[in-house]
Amino acid sequence: MLNSIGLLGLLLMLLLLGYYYAAFKSSWKGKLFFKNPHNGKLREAPIGFSWTTHFFGSFLHCSAGIG
Numbered sequence: 930m931l932n933s934i935g936l937l938g939l940l941l942m943l944l945l946l947g948y949y950y951a952a953f954k955s956s957w958k959g960k961l962f963f964k965n966p967h968n969g970k971l972r973e974a975p976i977g978f979s980w981t982t983h984f985f986g987s988f989l990h991c992s993a994g995i996g
Contacts, residue, residue, distance in 0.1 A: 934942070960973045
């Protein structure tokens with residue numbers, strides 16, 4: 930396997946797999962709670978990794994002419 934993709938390819942593949950593992954693991958972090966100081970109400974917001982932004986975020990830059 931090392932001869933077909935090379936050492937650099939193997940290293941990049943391991944880094945990519947580590948990135949996806951870390952992103953997948955962090956997507957189950959939970960929720961954040963915000964307390965309104967005026968009335969004391971709590972609001973919850975989910976936190977984690979956005980797969981939609983990861984896969985389709987570059988299309989926004991291309992369509993807006995930013996990238």
